[in-house]
Amino acid sequence: MRIVGGAWRGRRLASVGKGDTAAHLRPTTDRVRESIFNLLVNGGHADALDGTRVLDVFAGTGALGLEALSRGAATATFIEQGRKSLSILRENIDLLGADARVHARDARRPGPGTPHDLIFLDPPYGQSLGEKAIAALRDQGWIAPEALIVWEEAAPPILTGLRHIDQRKYGDTTVTLAKME
Template sequence: MPRNRRPRSSDRSKPAPPSQLRIIGGRWRGRKVAFAPIEGLRPTGDRLRETLFNWLQFHLPGARCLDLFAGSGALGLEALSRGAAAVDFVELDRGAAQMLRQQLDLLQAEGGRVHNCPAEVFLSQATGAFDIIFVDPPFAGDLWQSTLAGLIEAGCVAEGTLIYVESPRDTRINAPAGWQLEKEKQAGQVCLRLFAA
């Protein structure tokens, strides 16, 4: 009578190993941090981050920041590395949020707080305005306009707040009244915009 075959290691479904990104400036320059390998998660690449943080370099020291669709945490971690005082990371996916907490612990980043909830839930409970806000939602969700309106309604934007918006190249962004487009760059199929309220 045949015995039950023990499953080979190849038969077992293994969780995908974490992916990595590199912090490109500031006190953690060159450090690699892990993030959850979640489908659709696309951290802002090195060259685009370099462009963005060149735009922000004089505004980061001591800034209070919001990374609203944090994902890998690339933008918020880069901000902390370059002198931001505090970053609220908002991430819906539980695994991504947990991985981000682990990376903040490894970096001993006291200014980072992770909120594992939908963006709209965070905004409904937000208290006070931010100096810099990163808006880089999943491209498939078409969340840009509703998110910008939600930021204003929640009181997260004050005079002088800088709002970074990353979107597909052909996506039209209608800036809320009173916002000025400070910087814009297209790279491949992606568009970077920096607005000032």
């Protein structure tokens, strides 16, 4: 894995190796990540990156949030609870010298937070965790009123309280763009 664009373009990220099968590590591939950021920029959401506050939920390796920092986001906050994922996430932050915050907690019970403008949501597929996390994050103040949400899932998610913007399929990954209603 590597950063595909921006100031850190080409920089390698920590190897996931065989990962931890119990952790269900499924990093967003470079190709899908590049497609997501092209969709943001070319889909009229370029301002979603410039100086924004990014929240990477179910962060895993942190590749999405770190990519956003590389491309001009002001801050990145990561929510992840898996021990192996947290280790790789912190290693990636250190490798890039990124100024980022990590919250080691369950995204469905995040506790109070500050509003973020761009939300990356990449829950384990097929477990309906994304819907529960979005509700909790909204209720706890993590999501700004006009936040753009980039949601990765195997199938199109249920967008309760969200307005559908766009949706694309990349192999077994469906990427949905939505905004808070």
